Amino acid sequence: MPKGTHKVKEKTKQKASVYITGESPMVEEYAGMCREKGYEVFTHLVSGPGGRLTRPTKKSPSIPRGIHLALELTNADIESKKNNIRRLDEALPPTCAILSSSVTVSASEQAAWIKGKHRLVGFAAMPSFSRQPLAEVAPTMHSPIETIEVIRKFFGSLGKECEYVQDRVGMVLPRILCQIINEACFALQDEVASPEDVDTAMKLGVNYPQGPVEWADKIGFQQVYAMLTAMQNDLQEDRYRVAPLLKQMALTGEWWKHGSSPGEGQP
Amino acid sequence: MKNVLHNLKDGEHLALSPFNAIYGYQDIMIKHLGIVGAGTMGGGIAYAAAKARIEVALYDINDTILRQALERIKADLRHGVTRGKVTNEEMTAVMTRIHPKTDLSNLHPCEFVIEAAIEDLRIKKDLFKHLETHTKPSAIIVTNTSSLSVTAIASALRKPERAAGMHFFNPAHIMKLVEVVRGRNTSDETLTTVCNLAGQLGKTPVVVKDTPGFIVNRVARPFYGEALRLLGEHAATHEQIDRIVKSNGGFAMGPFELMDLIGLDINFSVTQSMYDQFFGEPRYRPHPIQKQMVDSGTLGRKTGKGFYSYDDQKK
Numbered sequence: 001m002p003k004g005t006h007k008v009k010e011k012t013k014q015k016a017s018v019y020i021t022g023e024s025p026m027v028e029e030y031a032g033m034c035r036e037k038g039y040e041v042f043t044h045l046v047s048g049p050g051g052r053l054t055r056p057t058k059k060s061p062s063i064p065r066g067i068h069l070a071l072e073l074t075n076a077d078i079e080s081k082k083n084n085i086r087r088l089d090e091a092l093p094p095t096c097a098i099l100s101s102s103v104t105v106s107a108s109e110q111a112a113w114i115k116g117k118h119r120l121v122g123f124a125a126m127p128s129f130s131r132q133p134l135a136e137v138a139p140t141m142h143s144p145i146e147t148i149e150v151i152r153k154f155f156g157s158l159g160k161e162c163e164y165v166q167d168r169v170g171m172v173l174p175r176i177l178c179q180i181i182n183e184a185c186f187a188l189q190d191e192v193a194s195p196e197d198v199d200t201a202m203k204l205g206v207n208y209p210q211g212p213v214e215w216a217d218k219i220g221f222q223q224v225y226a227m228l229t230a231m232q233n234d235l236q237e238d239r240y241r242v243a244p245l246l247k248q249m250a251l252t253g254e255w256w257k258h259g260s261s262p263g264e265g266q267p
Numbered sequence: 268m269k270n271v272l273h274n275l276k277d278g279e280h281l282a283l284s285p286f287n288a289i290y291g292y293q294d295i296m297i298k299h300l301g302i303v304g305a306g307t308m309g310g311g312i313a314y315a316a317a318k319a320r321i322e323v324a325l326y327d328i329n330d331t332i333l334r335q336a337l338e339r340i341k342a343d344l345r346h347g348v349t350r351g352k353v354t355n356e357e358m359t360a361v362m363t364r365i366h367p368k369t370d371l372s373n374l375h376p377c378e379f380v381i382e383a384a385i386e387d388l389r390i391k392k393d394l395f396k397h398l399e400t401h402t403k404p405s406a407i408i409v410t411n412t413s414s415l416s417v418t419a420i421a422s423a424l425r426k427p428e429r430a431a432g433m434h435f436f437n438p439a440h441i442m443k444l445v446e447v448v449r450g451r452n453t454s455d456e457t458l459t460t461v462c463n464l465a466g467q468l469g470k471t472p473v474v475v476k477d478t479p480g481f482i483v484n485r486v487a488r489p490f491y492g493e494a495l496r497l498l499g500e501h502a503a504t505h506e507q508i509d510r511i512v513k514s515n516g517g518f519a520m521g522p523f524e525l526m527d528l529i530g531l532d533i534n535f536s537v538t539q540s541m542y543d544q545f546f547g548e549p550r551y552r553p554h555p556i557q558k559q560m561v562d563s564g565t566l567g568r569k570t571g572k573g574f575y576s577y578d579d580q581k582k
């Protein structure tokens with residue numbers, strides 16, 4: 001920290017502070033983006049590299065004073081998410097909004113965990129989503145216009161426009177994308193084609209910007225699995241049954257049928 | 268290497284195929300291709316083949332449909348000439364390579380026949396049976412089906428090992444993908460020849476097992492299905508879903524725009540067919556919104572109204 005007072009005076013505006021907690025790599029993605037836009041950023045990770053679940057061994061560090069906005073970016077470990085949201089609600093002044101990923105738990109359900117229900121707004125956060133031009137935002141029945149306005153300004157400062165959707169588990173893009181990935185995994189499990197060919201087919205046949213397998217690698221199988229499991233629990237429909245191959249990839253990081261190359265042979 | 272490939276004319280890049288080292292250039296080239304059915308797909312495939320310097324026998328039972336197919340190809344070539352992309356000589360050369368036929372027995376010189384008739388199992392099986400009698404025993408016979416079982420169609424042949432699926436995408440003279448479908452009895456040799464022809468046509472073959480929807484139609488189902496569910500649950504409007512999918516997902520078109528383009532009826536029947544073929548698997552269940560729109564004749568662009576209105580021009 002510079003000691004000279006003249007240096008402090010140069011800063012005409014105080015930097016806004018953002019506290020970002022949750023799973024890797026979403027925390028890092030948002031932290032990087034907020035720093036680029038001039039925010040003072042504090043982070044706290046609840047998961048290790050690659051999104052593998054590791055409960056924090058130490059007691060969570062205290063939340064610094066003067067935070068203007070908090071982001072909670074946990075999708076897979078709901079217990080951690082609940083702890084994080086409660087910790088934020090207790091530590092932050094009531095004027096500080098909490099923007100929380102509501103891909104696997106609805107924002108309304110999250111608001112029910114805390115006293116300051118007015119301050120929590122949901123949005124679609126998944127790894128690799130942070131640079132997208134639209135923010136899929138889900139206000140809850142408790143969100144006053146003031147909270148929504150804060151969120152709109154925050155996303156605006158990151159260059160994003162808000163698209164307000166209903167507060168539903170899975171939201172819009174995560175639900176569509178993860179079901180495409182799930183279907184691709186069912187097809188791989190049935191050995192319809194090789195993973196590379198599935199990606200090639202979707203890119204050349206229907207002009208997908210990325211193949212489903214590439215997408216799953218980018219988002220992370222654990223995240224896709226967490227999202228689909230949440231969809232299945234929410235809607236209680238077989239439609240969201242997770243492909244065993246996808247589950248296996250999420251839990252072990254290995255192809256289910258080790259040593260065999262999908263797409264070869266007949267039943 | 269890339270530059271070399273770009274400078275080659277359609278079809279010439281086959282000379283660079285690694286298969287040449289094994290089989291030799293001449294053996295592997297298909298010189299006479301038969302196409303059965305001169306509809307949108309058959310015509311498009313004929314066009315792609317003629318551009319790749321293959322002699323095409325284009326068969327249709329209906330002389331009018333044949334002439335219309337030739338007209339479409341000629342119109343596209345003329346358009347290319349006016350834009351300076353095609354020379355007059357090339358246009359003539361492509362057109363003279365396509366030989367319209369109204370008699371199946373005229374396909375006998377073909378080493379390879381692509382069936383692109385309507386999606387009806389009985390008609391396709393019947394055609395396969397006739398093709399087997401009218402072609403050399405060494406000829407490969409493939410079907411361009413998108414929704415029927417290749418294995419079931421091939422069962423009409425005494426030698427089903429020489430049959431496979433070759434699923435082109437519309438417009439067939441432009442889209443690069445071909446799903447090469449290995450039926451239950453398709454031989455490895457047949458599969459190799461089919462992949463080679465795809466290469467000769469300048470396409471990228473992807474080998475898939477004969478299962479409902481193959482890869483593309485199957486993996487694309489949730490793109491429409493989940494979007495319809497979201498709409499049905501009033502989670503977002505169709506405009507919002509399209510915006511999010513395009514802006515954030517990077518897709519060229521949103522699911523509702525695409526359903527309007529494909530036609531609600533076509534999209535619904537593909538979904539229904541997958542649902543039936545997988546014996547009621549809930550992932551493929553069609554949505555009542557689709558059914559109601561089809562029932563009301565709201566079929567998308569072709570009727571001027573789908574999820575969007577197309578009264579004036581586009582949306």
